[in-house]
Amino acid sequence: MANRNEEKGEEHMREDGMEYTGENTGTDGSEPKNEQGAEPEDRESAEIDRRMELLMTQTDGLKKGKPKKKGFVRRKWLIAAGLIVCGAVVFKITSGGKTAVPTVATIPLTKQDIQEKLSLSGPVSGTDSVDVVSNIHAEILQMNVKEGDQVTKGQVLAVLDSTDLEREVNIARNAYEQAVANKETQDKEAALGYEKAVQDFQKASLDHSRNSQLFEAGDISQADLEQSSNALNDARRAMEKYTVENGRGVADPSYALQVQNAAFELEKKQEELENTQIRSEIDGTVVRVNSKVGQFADKVEDDKPMFSIENLEQLELEIQVSEFSIGKVQVGQKARIRADILNGAEEEGEVVKISPTGEEKGGGSTERVIPTIIRVVTPDTKLMAGITARAELMVQEAKDAFTVPVSAVFDSADHSYIEVLQDGKIRWIPVTIGVDGETVVEVVPADDTELQEGMAVVAVPDPALTEGMEALPAGQ
Structure with a gap:
């Protein structure tokens, strides 16, 4: 092996007749060790450096007196040299040219119960609600209720001037x-x-x-x-x-x-006269009062209703289910409901209605959503109308299933795969995804492979780790 550690400024002749001037001193200004006195890793590094330098300088003597464009040629050689260096970093080229076996981080394949859940938020409201309005241009003479009052169907809420x-x-x-x-x-x-x-x-x-x-x-x-x-x-x-x-x-x-x-x-006139007594159309609670004495009944500020009444004896939660998930939801399905007002507690719910049509999700998205109603079935609920709550629907579950972290599965052109380290070699196992949990998924072999607990699953699979490639577990 040629020695590239000569005195500063000394010129050397190359086999192809080209000359170069090299400078190579230690970091402290002293003469560096030669290759015979260096450690094996230093010798290996020096050899790589020498070959890269040789590749870059050789481009200047191509085609006998007709040099190519140095920038273009040098870039090609630099790319090739960069790939060599990258390969050397990953596989640690030894002095004998032999590639070291790569190491991979693995986790044991385990069995556990797994659940797939659908969690969505929406507003809470009464099961029956009505906005009380009037199209009669008459002054309000009397207000009989205030917010929070319980009312019955037909009860007079306000009286208008009927003259x-x-x-x-x-x-x-x-x-x-x-x-x-x-x-x-x-x-x-x-x-x-x-x-x-x-x-x-x-x-x-x-x-x-x-x-x-x-x-x-x-x-x-x-x-x-x-x-x-x-x-x-x-x-x-x-x-x-x-x-x-x-x-x-x-x-x-x-x-x-x-x-x-x-x-x-x-x-018509008799009906209008009767309507000067504003009445409730349902049994419920007055949740909003937007009018006052002296206003005209048909000129409420911001076109709001005179009164809003809801039946708060039974509450419902409306959620917007994606068109991609609605197939997993059905009437009668149970739900767990959470909200800040519950202070960490949960209440029970049940899907009672799924809209027969979808609607735009909004925000520029082309996705469609389907309005779905969940009724609160917990007696003496602590929820209240007007707040936002989150419903969690159990979609499916599996008992004693093989599971891996979501990150341990990768998709190829034909299948999803997990990689396992078996007998010192990488093995690709095609799988189908069963129950999809939040952080782990159920894996089922897509062929006749028999999964076993404790299999060493590659934690972060890499398609570069090909089938049959030798590998060692990390730490060895």
């Missing part, structure tokens, strides 16, 4: 009564008119029948016969112009329509 509506009801009632009176008058006139028209038609019919006989006997002329025929037709038309119900003449349908419209207007 204008009482007047409108009277006007509408008068209009209705007038329409009814008009129809009754027209009914009477129509009945009498129809009765007379029927009589006239019957008389004209008899006259025309008699004249027909006289005409056949030659006692009257053709003109007399035609005159009686025209009278009969006029009487028929006069009778047919009447609207008849059950054999009796009645008023034109337009009068009945007038009565109907007037009745509708009266009913």
Whole structure:
């Protein structure tokens, strides 16, 4: 091996005729040891350095007097040299050129019970709720409840000024009564008119029948016969112009329509008058009051409802389940509910409703979510409406299953794998993932491999550790 530790500035000739000037002194300024006096590791390092230097300088003499672009060539050699150095770091090239066996960190394969859970947060609310609003432009004269009050269905919550509506009801009632009176008058006139028209038609019919006989006997002329025929037709038309119900003449349908419209207007005004007493539509608790005396009922600030009422006897939690997980959720599934207000305790829940349609998740995501309702079934719950709680659903579980940390599984093109160190060699075992826990997963062999407790599983698998490669456990 050539000695590259000559005195500073000395020039050396290379086999290819190229020259270089090398500087190599110790860190303290003294002469460095030569390769014969150096430790084996120093000699190995010196040899690598010498070969890299040789590779880089040889590029200057390529093609006899026609040097290539040094920057491009040197970069290629530097990359190759870098790979050599990296290989030397990983596998520790020995002085004899033999690659050392790599070491890997392993963990024992164990069995344990494992559970897969789905945990999602959502708002807590009553099972039945209603926002009480009014579209009547009337002043609020009286407020009968405050937040926190228990109310029953039909209970009066507030009273509005009804003066204008009482007047409108009277006007509408008068209009209705007038329409009814008009129809009754027209009914009477129509009945009498129809009765007379029927009589006239019957008389004209008899006259025309008699004249027909006289005409056949030659006692009257053709003109007399035609005159009686025209009278009969006029009487028929006069009778047919009447609207008849059950054999009796009645008023034109337009009068009945007038009565109907007037009745509708009266009913609407009466309903508005009744609604000046604002009532609760459900049994529950008043959770919000957004109005006050002196305001107009239809002009609540920020368009909020006058009152919000919820049935707090039964609470529900609404969560948004991803479309990728909804297949693991079903009605009747049990849930554990946690919230800050419970101070570390848990309450029971049950899935009672899954929406038949999905909706956008929001935030620019293309993922869809499905609203799902979980009912709180714990008696005397400490939860309250309006807070956020977290529901944990048990998706699936396995008993006495082989498990590994999530990081011990890697995916290849065809399968998921774990790597084990067996008899000093790396072995790839294809697996399928069973129950997916938070930090560990159940692994099931995808072939006829039989897993055994205590197998040395590579903690951080690396596809570079190929099947059959020799390896040692870390620490040896």
